[in-house]
Amino acid sequence: MSGLHVKGVTVTIKEDRILDNVSFSLEPGVITALVGHNGAGKSTLMKTILGWQEKKSGIITLSGIDQDQHFISFKQNLSYIPEEPFLLSELTSMQHFQLYGQSYQIDEQKFNQLVEYYIGELEIKDKLHEFPESLSKGMRQKVQTICALLPDVDLLLIDEPFMGLDIYASEFLEKIIKEKAKQGTAILLTSHQLERVKELANQYLMLKQGRMIDQGVIGDFNVLKRRFD
Amino acid sequence: MKSHPSVRRAHHNIRRGRWNKKKKLYKLAFGLSFDLTISIYVGLFTLFGGVILYDTIQQYSGFFSEIERFLLNNYLTILLVLIIRPLIGAANRPGILFSSAELQLSLLPYSIKELILLCMIEKWKKTLIILCSLALLLGLITPFSSLFLLSVTALIFVMDILMTYPQWRLYQFPFRKKFIYILLAILIVAITRTVASIFHTDLLLIVGLxxxxxxxxxxxxxxxxxxxxxxVVQTNDLIIWNIWFINKMSEMEIKPPTRQGLLGQLFRSKKSKKPFRYRDGSAIYRKLWKLYFIDHREQVVQTIGSIIIILSVLSFHGPWLIAISISLSIFLYAQMIAGFFSDGFSDKLIFSIPWDLNMWRNAFLKWVFGVGIILLLCVIFIFLLQGDYLIWIPFQLLLYGSVAVYFIRLLISERISILKKQYKKITWKQTVITVLLFLIVINSVVYPWVSISCLILVFIQKQAWYK
Incomplete structure (x- = not known):
């Protein structure tokens, strides 16, 4: 069973239902936009897929691997680009890449090629041995993006993909997202830049107050539901 | 032409808002920790404690006169200390509490220089209030003369005013330059004070000054x-809002975003920027654990300190208490280590990557066993002081080391299962073995020959582990 399958996922924090019986599937090679108003549960859904957020009920499988049964193998198949970079202040950019390379068990030769390619395209060759606090926010975002792009995974989660990136980096990321999708990676991205997302995504999922209220092909997507309609 | 808005009023509003917020936080924290009964008890105990303290202090009036005389005779040394203290402080603290709130104000039509000046005045006001309160308290409960307290208060306050701006300036210096200045200042004070003590002359202190x-x-x-x-803003925000009592009550710790202390800066040598050898997979994990322990040094030192205190306090009351202190130390150390292991994965970035848990565990255990050796040295010291059964010490140490390794590995396996979301509990068999091992540890002090039999048991367990 390839792709991501989320079945009946409910997340509660204290008494509040943040996600309520959410179900959907992402097929390999499909770019899906996760849309919704502020506080709809988009980030919680991402966190739940990543395993940061414990779910009350439901099943999440990725390429047939159950998140609860084989959590580490599950994580081996996904990578994540957050909205705000969360780099470790004690590691340089290159050391971050190495941490990702080793964690995803990327062969050294391939790793070096990939790093060379991405740092060239994203123009951070001169920042390779710098610690995060000496980098600008955009640079940190580039480092975080490269980390997540290094492994070939079945699922790529992207929270606000173009936040903090300059126009060239945004264009490059868009190109890479399309290439990854062509290679069979399922991509789930959240963004408030709806026009841009419409051009990039094939499918959409719409959340409202923690419930999945709509999904389908991006061509059918008209308007974002307001929080209190 | 429009008149300029008042900086003083804007800054006053900021300070009032900060004060109100802190008041609210303290109120919440006190509400959590004190109810009426506890408050009455604490009040009464404080009162009794105060009376006892006052009485005790009065009995040592001669001692206080001695201190007063000593400080008056060494006023030059006090001056040196009052100068060097803010210079050393500049390593971590700007000395003027200019926070993000003031920086925000400076983006509005308010002069940044005036804002800094207001922050300085605010600092001096606070210092004066604290010093006067302290002097008043000491004047009431100690036999120090009023003139002495007044002159010391005045001296500290004047030096605080004079050194505020130099500390602020030194804080802004690049790391190496700042480090050299601080080192030089320490050397000047250390050398002049030592030589002055040897030759009994104040002239050198004046030279140092x-x-x-x-x-x-x-x-x-x-x-x-x-x-x-x-x-500046990051450090000051941390100083303003990192309140120990509130952190403890809310169980939330505010951490500095980056390490900026001297230790942290020194730690960031050129070598630390070099990439790891990619094929040596463990290097990166060893570094990450090292950084984790540096970040959590306070808890690490607290736990190791508690274990050493347990070992030293209980070890002079007969062999059975030595045995209990050793068992307790192994138990506490293993529990602490297991807690650190789980916590090491709580960072967002670390959590988001797939873990090679064997690598993570092995890199972690290298540090753990390193610290464990220090604790074993303490045990050796205790045994040598006791002087009994010296021939058995190597076997006993091997036993304690092996039991500690077994127990730590057992607890870490349990934590690993939680990280994997598999939640494997420790089995009854493992529990029985652990209890048995601890019983043998307890008996090994009084009956040291027991330690040999246990080595076999540990060996069997080791085989089982590798299978």
Whole structure:
């Protein structure tokens, strides 16, 4: 069973239902936009897929691997680009890449090629041995993006993909997202830049107050539901 | 033409808001920790404690006169200390509480220089209030003379005013330059004080004082005026809002975003920027654990300190208490280590990557066993002091080391299962073995030959582990 399958996922924090019986599937090679108003549960859904957020009920499988049964193998198949970079202040950019390379068990030769390619395209060759606090926010975002792009995974989660990136980096990321999708990676991205997302995504999922209220092909997507309609 | 808005009023509003917020936080924290009964008890105990303290202090009036005389005879040393203290403080603290709130104000039509000045005045006001309160308290409960307290208060306050700006300037210096200045200042004080003590002359202290004043002059002459606002604001925000009592009550700790202390800066040598050898997979994990322990040094030191205290306090009350202290130490150390292991994965970035848990565990255990050796040295010291059964010490140490390794590995396996979301509990068999091992540890002090039999048991367990 390839792709991501989320079945009946409910997340509660204290008494509040943040996600309520959410179900959907992402097929390999499909770019899906996760849309919704502020506080709809988009980030919680991402966190739940990543395993940061414990779910009350439901099943999440990725390429047939159950998140609860084989959590580490599950994580081996996904990578994540957050909205705000969360780099470790004690590691340089290159050391971050190495941490990702080793964690995803990327062969050294391939790793070096990939790093060379991405740092060239994203123009951070001169920042390779710098610690995060000496980098600008955009640079940190580039480092975080490269980390997540290094492994070939079945699922790529992207929270606000173009936040903090300059126009060239945004264009490059868009190109890479399309290439990854062509290679069979399922991509789930959240963004408030709806026009841009419409051009990039094939499918959409719409959340409202923690419930999945709509999904389908991006061509059918008209308007974002307001929080209190 | 529009008149300028009042900086003083805007800053006052900020301070009032900060005060109100802190008041609210303290109220919440006190509400959590004190109810009426506890408050009455604490009040009564404080009162009794105060009376006992007062009575005790009165009995030592001669001792206080001695201190007063000593400080008056060594006023030059006090002066040196009062100069060097803010210089050393500049390693971590700007000395003026210019926070993000003030920086925000400076983006509005308010002068940044005036804001800094207001922050300085605010600091001096606070220092004066604290010093006067302290002097008043000491005047009431100790036999120190009023004139002595007044002069010391005045001296500290004047030096605080004079050294505020040099500390601020020195804080802005690049790391290496700042480090050299601080090192020089320490050397000047250490050398002049030592030589002055040897030759019984104050002349050298005056020379030291002149050198320090000269150094302050050089610091102030640096007129480039560069201020690292991000660093200043981050540090000051942390100083303002990182309140120990509230952190403890809310069980939330505010952590500094980056390490900026001298230790942290030194730690960031050129070597630390070098990439790891990619094929040596464990290097990166060893570094990450090292950084984790540095970040959590307070808890690490607290736990190791508690274990050493347990070992030293209980070890002079007969062999059975030595045995209990050793068992307790192994138990506490293993529990602490297991807690650190789980916590090491709580960072967002670390959590988001797939873990090679064997690598993570092995890199972690290298540090753990390193610290464990220090604790074993303490045990050796205790046994040597006891002087009994010296021939058995190597076997006993091997036993304690092996039991500790077994128990730590057992607890870490349990934590690993939680990380994997598999939640494997420790089995009854493992529990029985652990209890048995601890019983043998307890008996091994009084009956040291027991330690040999246990080595076999541990060996069997080791085989089982590797299978």
């Amino acid at each position: 002149c050198l320090l004043i000269g150094m302050v002059g050089i610091i102030l002459r640096d007129t480039r005026g560069y201020v690292n606002w991000t660093k």
